[in-house]
Amino acid sequence: MSERELFDIYNKDVYRTCYHMLQNAQDAEDVCHDVFITVFRQDWRSVEHIRAWILRIAMNHSLNILRKNRTKREKQEQIQIQHDQATMVIKSVNTIVMEKASADELQEQLSLLPDKLLAVVTLRYVGDLSMAEIAETLNIPTGTVKSRLHKALKVMRKNMERNELYLVKGEKRFGIN
Amino acid sequence: MESIEKKLKEHMDDSGKTSYPDFDRLWDSIQQGEMRSMGNDSRRVRPMRGRKAAVIVGLSVALLATPVYAAIAYDWTGILSNKTGVQSAMDKGLGQTIEQSVTRNGVTLTLHTAFTDENRTLLLYSLDPGQSREGKSISYKSIGLRDSEGKTIEGHYTQQWNPDLGVFQGYFESDWVVTGSTADVEFMIEDIRYIDDGVQQIAFDPNNPKTQEFPIQKDGIGSVTVQSFDQSEGKVLLKSSITFTDHELQKWSWIRIQALNGNNEIIKEVKSPVFGTPGETGEYNSQQIYELIQLNGEGNHYVLAYDREVAHVNGKWGINVTLSKKQLESGTFKENLNIPLKQLPGGTEISEMIVTPTQIRLILTHQEKFTRVPYQNYQLDVDGTLLDGGEWYVEGNTNKTELRFEMGMLDVNSIANKPIDLIAKHRVDENLGNKIPIRLMNISNDRQSMTTDYEGYPVTWTYYKKDNNLYVESVSSESEFGGVNQTYYLDGTKRNFGTPAIVAFHGDGNNKRMDLFKDFDRDELEIYVWMYSTEKPEDELRVELTKGK
Numbered sequence: 001m002s003e004r005e006l007f008d009i010y011n012k013d014v015y016r017t018c019y020h021m022l023q024n025a026q027d028a029e030d031v032c033h034d035v036f037i038t039v040f041r042q043d044w045r046s047v048e049h050i051r052a053w054i055l056r057i058a059m060n061h062s063l064n065i066l067r068k069n070r071t072k073r074e075k076q077e078q079i080q081i082q083h084d085q086a087t088m089v090i091k092s093v094n095t096i097v098m099e100k101a102s103a104d105e106l107q108e109q110l111s112l113l114p115d116k117l118l119a120v121v122t123l124r125y126v127g128d129l130s131m132a133e134i135a136e137t138l139n140i141p142t143g144t145v146k147s148r149l150h151k152a153l154k155v156m157r158k159n160m161e162r163n164e165l166y167l168v169k170g171e172k173r174f175g176i177n
Numbered sequence: 178m179e180s181i182e183k184k185l186k187e188h189m190d191d192s193g194k195t196s197y198p199d200f201d202r203l204w205d206s207i208q209q210g211e212m213r214s215m216g217n218d219s220r221r222v223r224p225m226r227g228r229k230a231a232v233i234v235g236l237s238v239a240l241l242a243t244p245v246y247a248a249i250a251y252d253w254t255g256i257l258s259n260k261t262g263v264q265s266a267m268d269k270g271l272g273q274t275i276e277q278s279v280t281r282n283g284v285t286l287t288l289h290t291a292f293t294d295e296n297r298t299l300l301l302y303s304l305d306p307g308q309s310r311e312g313k314s315i316s317y318k319s320i321g322l323r324d325s326e327g328k329t330i331e332g333h334y335t336q337q338w339n340p341d342l343g344v345f346q347g348y349f350e351s352d353w354v355v356t357g358s359t360a361d362v363e364f365m366i367e368d369i370r371y372i373d374d375g376v377q378q379i380a381f382d383p384n385n386p387k388t389q390e391f392p393i394q395k396d397g398i399g400s401v402t403v404q405s406f407d408q409s410e411g412k413v414l415l416k417s418s419i420t421f422t423d424h425e426l427q428k429w430s431w432i433r434i435q436a437l438n439g440n441n442e443i444i445k446e447v448k449s450p451v452f453g454t455p456g457e458t459g460e461y462n463s464q465q466i467y468e469l470i471q472l473n474g475e476g477n478h479y480v481l482a483y484d485r486e487v488a489h490v491n492g493k494w495g496i497n498v499t500l501s502k503k504q505l506e507s508g509t510f511k512e513n514l515n516i517p518l519k520q521l522p523g524g525t526e527i528s529e530m531i532v533t534p535t536q537i538r539l540i541l542t543h544q545e546k547f548t549r550v551p552y553q554n555y556q557l558d559v560d561g562t563l564l565d566g567g568e569w570y571v572e573g574n575t576n577k578t579e580l581r582f583e584m585g586m587l588d589v590n591s592i593a594n595k596p597i598d599l600i601a602k603h604r605v606d607e608n609l610g611n612k613i614p615i616r617l618m619n620i621s622n623d624r625q626s627m628t629t630d631y632e633g634y635p636v637t638w639t640y641y642k643k644d645n646n647l648y649v650e651s652v653s654s655e656s657e658f659g660g661v662n663q664t665y666y667l668d669g670t671k672r673n674f675g676t677p678a679i680v681a682f683h684g685d686g687n688n689k690r691m692d693l694f695k696d697f698d699r700d701e702l703e704i705y706v707w708m709y710s711t712e713k714p715e716d717e718l719r720v721e722l723t724k725g726k
Contacts, residue, residue, distance in 0.1 A: 007200075007204055008200075011200050011203070012197060015195075015197055015198065016189070016195055019195070025196070028198075029203065033203055033207055037207055068340075106184060106188045107188070110189075121185070121189070122189070125189035126189045128190070153181055153182055156181055156185070157181045160181070
């Protein structure tokens with residue numbers, strides 16, 4: 001297999017992994033670029049489970065960026081929360097019901113997950129990796145992978161249910177817990 | 178739990194809905210093999226160990242400048258991402274190590290490495306602002322070199338904040354070269370300005386076709402006027418013009434109209450905007466093209482965003498140094514080629530190839546002065562490795578054009594033995610317009626359109642009056658038609674040219690143009706085309722420069 005063929009096979013998987021981790025198309029593209037450079041600089045032809053290996057590199061690059069950007073991100077999140085408070089008040093009940101479980105909401109819920117949980121979710125649902133592969137990729141026990149995945153889904157479901165609770169309270173009672 | 182898992186799986190695995198980047202372009206840049214920088218946050222700090230030691234040559238120390246004993250080496254890959262030849266020369270230890278610092282008013286300037294060859298001088302510097310830092314970026318009243326006679330050597334600089342080290346890292350580059358083998362110079366900066374974003378709300382209405390003026394009278398800005406022009410396919414062009422009360426601000430500030438949606442998110446332009454073209458009376462003009470439907474969203478609002486000074490530290494920081502060409506002379510060679518290029522106008526030939534550790538340069542000579550080389554993109558194929566390059570004008574010589582290619586990771590010592598081809602892509606030719614007039618009848622405030630055949634291309638002319646000025650737009654459905662550069666009308670034998678009201682670039686895939694005729698009071702006009710361009714995006718010229726050994 002040539003480098004170009006390898007790139008063509010895995011570029012979408014790598015991009016989606018980075019995109020879901022970083023929530024930003026430009027950053028995802030930059031990391032995707034660096035991932036393939038890292039891959040090509042190594043002896044990739046002798047790697048056995050190449051897909052899992054490449055996704056591991058993608059995940060590590062993404063986590064590094066998240067770590068470096070944490071302070072910046074936290075600031076952005078604070079602004080986002082203030083902004084959400086402001087907009088939720090104006091949104092009509094109907095609009096919110098319509099948006100329930102929409103792609104946007106899922107994306108928003110994903111962005112609220114801590115990095116650790118987001119990494120597990122991304123590798124599971126974008127990378128379609130097994131529990132064992134995720135464990136190897138993130139260098140954590142399989143049991144921890146399972147519990148993090150379970151926790152991630154629980155947190156997301158709870159948040160979405162809480163949003164629903166707000167709906168029935170009426171427009172005047174919106175706020176953030 | 179199952180249901181959310183299912184939804185999540187569908188959402189994250191939905192490759193059909195994900196909008197992917199242009200993977201071909203990504204592949205091209207991967208082939209260049211350069212690690213990218215992620216914003217300002219990924220400056221990688223590499224340990225000194227493992228890097229080739231550079232030789233210190235000819236160093237004279239200024240009174241204040243002190244040697245730097247750095248425990249870490251700075252990583253310059255981000256800042257040098259478009260100077261791959263310099264990066265590669267540095268990795269090979271071919272830079273001239275300086276590592277001298279000077280501190281004044283709590284701010285430390287360090288000159289790290291210099292690259293001097295027969296064509297350019299590039300210096301890597303860092304600036305530690307200490308406690309004084311405010312805002313998000315800095316600029317200087319002046320930055321540059323001064324020769325032994327006190328004459329200023331101009332150039333340009335680029336810098337980035339490195340949050341890991343708490344310094345601004347940058348390079349200063351100049352066309353100035355050392356005559357002889359060494360030269361004594363001083364690298365200096367004067368008066369540091371800390372910059373942050375300034376924002377003023379403006380009550381702009383994108384649906385109002387009239388000129389809208391907003392007085393600002395703050396932070397050195399006088400006023401802003403905005404005009405909107407309907408474009409084809411539901412797009413709208415915003416032309417803005419800014420006047421200043423502080424003319425110094427105009428030189429360094431980036432000022433733009435920002436459209437924000439109800440969520441305070443920036444609405445992006447659908448085409449690359451053009452900022453800061455100078456107007457007739459020194460105003461600062463910009464053009465931004467949006468989708469009208471996006472501008473009409475609920476809760477949209479507009480602001481004037483600009484860079485403003487939030488603090489400054491005055492003073493001069495200077496480091497004396499003896500620059501030497503010695504390091505980069507290794508591997509440098511020139512080869513006479515004299516290859517005629519019959520496909521090009523103006524009696525053009527490739528006369529010479531100059532190879533240095535950082536660059537390969539081709540010198541094109543033209544029999545006719547001001548000959549334009551009609552290609553948009555240039556590459557060198559060095560035995561299978563592609564180097565991207567660009568066109569440079571040779572100052573003071575109108576019979577020459579230079580093509581410059583950054584060396585990338587190629588080793589200069591291997592170049593002489595390798596086959597090298599020049600590849601030129603995307604041909605754009607400029608042609609003189611014909612003498613057949615285009616008749617504009619019943620000119621009024623209403624937009625009127627007609628399509629004519631111009632030199633075999635269908636060109637649609639749209640004309641109307643607005644604020645007593647006549648606007649003449651031209652556009653063609655034929656993508657090979659590159660656009661009309663300017664139109665004129667005749668007063669007797671005198672040509673009266675319209676002022677181009679859209680800034681256009683060759684090869685940008687947009688052949689729409691707009692000319693403005695000021696204070697126009699007639700209802701009929703015959704206009705002529707001054708020049709027009711034709712495009713062949715697929716055209717590729719390949720020329721063998723050397724066969725290799």
